[in-house]
Amino acid sequence: MTTPPKIALRGLSKSFGPKSVLDGITLDIATGESLVVIGGSGSGKSVLLKCILGLITPDAGTIQIDGADNTADFLDKFGMLFQGAALFDSMPVWQNVAFRLLQTRMPRKDARELAIEKLRRVGLNPDTADLYPSELSGGMQKRAGLARAIAASPEIIFFDEPTTGLDPIMSGVINDLVREISTEMGATTVTITHDMSSVRAIASTVAMLHNGKIRWHGPVSAIDTADDPYLHQFISGSPTGPIETLR
Numbered sequence: 001m002t003t004p005p006k007i008a009l010r011g012l013s014k015s016f017g018p019k020s021v022l023d024g025i026t027l028d029i030a031t032g033e034s035l036v037v038i039g040g041s042g043s044g045k046s047v048l049l050k051c052i053l054g055l056i057t058p059d060a061g062t063i064q065i066d067g068a069d070n071t072a073d074f075l076d077k078f079g080m081l082f083q084g085a086a087l088f089d090s091m092p093v094w095q096n097v098a099f100r101l102l103q104t105r106m107p108r109k110d111a112r113e114l115a116i117e118k119l120r121r122v123g124l125n126p127d128t129a130d131l132y133p134s135e136l137s138g139g140m141q142k143r144a145g146l147a148r149a150i151a152a153s154p155e156i157i158f159f160d161e162p163t164t165g166l167d168p169i170m171s172g173v174i175n176d177l178v179r180e181i182s183t184e185m186g187a188t189t190v191t192i193t194h195d196m197s198s199v200r201a202i203a204s205t206v207a208m209l210h211n212g213k214i215r216w217h218g219p220v221s222a223i224d225t226a227d228d229p230y231l232h233q234f235i236s237g238s239p240t241g242p243i244e245t246l247r
């Protein structure tokens, strides 16, 4: 028997009123794969992610994780790094990192120790554990968000624009961490980004969304030589090409 893909999407469609956003997305994501989803603004990347997370119900199609249909306990398998890190301002950093573990009634002392270990893994020293998120720089907040995403050792991690708002050097650091940690944990990851340096640093495979469909899908090593004018325009950032731009 062959093992099913970690995530299997079949014929996913979603419209909002008359606007079709996803129009039959079929995609397999293998265990340990690091998929980066690219596509223009409004192409449906976030809607796709929210469908997999179960936050939006698709109009048609199926989502399977490990060969089983979408159920509420899927969320236990997921870790998520949100845009802007989305830390709770009212809690010290360690409680943010250990948030889910505290909810599962892990003793506070153990949760705190684990949070400090995860903070260390993302390059933050133990002193940051007792600071509040507002006391951290943007780059440190991203690291703390990353520590939270990996705290419960999830099998699948979603990264939504992991480098937004960071300078190029910090973006490089976060990209490397995302890749390293995913590989080390053997996690399957799905990342949304506009940043081509993130694509190259994080992806094993790339899927490009356009007009509600997967326009191109393949290994990251093939993106520069792929014979697709849409993909080519996107990765070169050219204002001219088949993709319509608003001026």
Ligand SMILES: Nc1ncnc2c1ncn2[C@@H]1O[C@H](COP(=O)(O)OP(=O)(O)OP(=O)(O)O)[C@@H](O)[C@H]1O
Pocket (backbone or CB within 6 Å): 016, 021, 039, 040, 041, 042, 043, 044, 045, 046, 047, 048
């Ligand atoms: N809850 C909603 N209700 C109505 N329309 C929505 C909703 N969520 C998303 N949309 C629409 O779906 C389309 C795709 O949105 P989505 O946020 O997935 O794009 P995106 O590719 O992530 O864009 P960006 O790169 O700008 O973040 C947009 O036209 C958006 O207005």
